[in-house]
Amino acid sequence: xxxxxxxxxxxxxxxxxxxxxxxxxxxxxxxxxxxxATTLTYKFYNLAENRVVTLWDxxxxxxxxxxxxxxxxxxxxxxxxxxxxxxLYNPIARRHIKLPPFYGQHDYLALKKCILSCSPDSEKCVAxxxxxxxxxxxxxxxxxxxxxxxxxxxxxxSNYIDCVYxxxxxxxxxxxxxxxxxxxxxxxxxxxxxxxxxxFSSILHRKENLTKKELLQSRDxxxxxxxxxxxxxxxxxLVLTQYTLLSVDSDGLYVExxxxxxxxxxxxxxxxxxxxxxxxxxxxxxxxxxxxWALFVxxxxxxxALRAPELKPNSIYFTDPFASSINHGNYDIGIFSYEDxxxxxxxxxxxxxxxxxxxxxxxxxxxxxx
Numbered sequence: 340x341x342x343x344x345x346x347x348x349x350x351x352x353x354x355x356x357x358x359x360x361x362x363x364x365x366x367x368x369x370x371x372x373x374x375x376a377t378t379l380t381y382k383f384y385n386l387a388e389n390r391v392v393t394l395w396d397x398x399x400x401x402x403x404x405x406x407x408x409x410x411x412x413x414x415x416x417x418x419x420x421x422x423x424x425x426x427l428y429n430p431i432a433r434r435h436i437k438l439p440p441f442y443g444q445h446d447y448l449a450l451k452k453c454i455l456s457c458s459p460d461s462e463k464c465v466a467x468x469x470x471x472x473x474x475x476x477x478x479x480x481x482x483x484x485x486x487x488x489x490x491x492x493x494x495x496x497s498n499y500i501d502c503v504y505x506x507x508x509x510x511x512x513x514x515x516x517x518x519x520x521x522x523x524x525x526x527x528x529x530x531x532x533x534x535x536x537x538x539f540s541s542i543l544h545r546k547e548n549l550t551k552k553e554l555l556q557s558r559d560x561x562x563x564x565x566x567x568x569x570x571x572x573x574x575x576x577l578v579l580t581q582y583t584l585l586s587v588d589s590d591g592l593y594v595e596x597x598x599x600x601x602x603x604x605x606x607x608x609x610x611x612x613x614x615x616x617x618x619x620x621x622x623x624x625x626x627x628x629x630x631x632w633a634l635f636v637x638x639x640x641x642x643x644a645l646r647a648p649e650l651k652p653n654s655i656y657f658t659d660p661f662a663s664s665i666n667h668g669n670y671d672i673g674i675f676s677y678e679d680x681x682x683x684x685x686x687x688x689x690x691x692x693x694x695x696x697x698x699x700x701x702x703x704x705x706x707x708x709x
Contacts, residue, residue, distance in 0.1 A: 361658075408641065436481055454504055466480075473499060503571055
């Protein structure tokens, strides 16, 4: 198996960025019911200062908002469930930008994430939306678009499972559930496929990878879920595989249970692969070769690689990989050391006896501007 090492943050000279926050459960004002007129107080855990930041949110007229993740640059994505209106929201500046509603190709609006190429105040900014179980993605300009433009190469039963935007290369990278990696140009009016970078099922397929896990070698009946994340670290494009046990008890032991997601889920491992543009292949990254990066991933979050003295290097900060509509409680949050394969807590406990369901699932928030 070919391996690779990542370029260190010092050599790659990434743009500086403030330490991220973890968005916690919102608090409704005392005595209020969960209605459209309810005023919410949002709480964030500041990793750098190890404290909780409280921000008050003036209500938006209409249905109660549903958060759909961090978009980067201090912006979050919100959805009005009845109208399907999508907003960008900056909780620090208390600004809302209304994006076109979703209609037509994917009326059910199971929005997985919405990411931005740059500040939404720029005419050059594009917003990219990724939909759960959809064979296309959508793009619009926050300042000028009145509708979304759908694009993609998937057909039949194949769907997109993640995407990430490289600001330095001005390229959108996307991964399908058939493990096809694609590069897209979003600088023109209609997204254009630059190239299909390869099909990597032989490298990323779960059966091959699961046989490597020590926890799974002694048994072949453990139910382990695999999730995939794309991350840009400097000039490197990474594909992360997250391995999650679906049912564990209060002692942290796997339980054979015919109702997945009713018991806590626990992440047990990550694999990291780097795309090598010279030979067009994915190469495995060893535990000591993550280049000092701290990687942030989550189901609704903009994936980011950062360096900061308060962050643990060579680690993966992760949130629960499952949507709250599937899981009976989002328990799985922590910091995974890629070197020694251990998990430490990030605000919430990560030891099985203290796991409690969290609604809605916490997401990463990046307060710095673009």
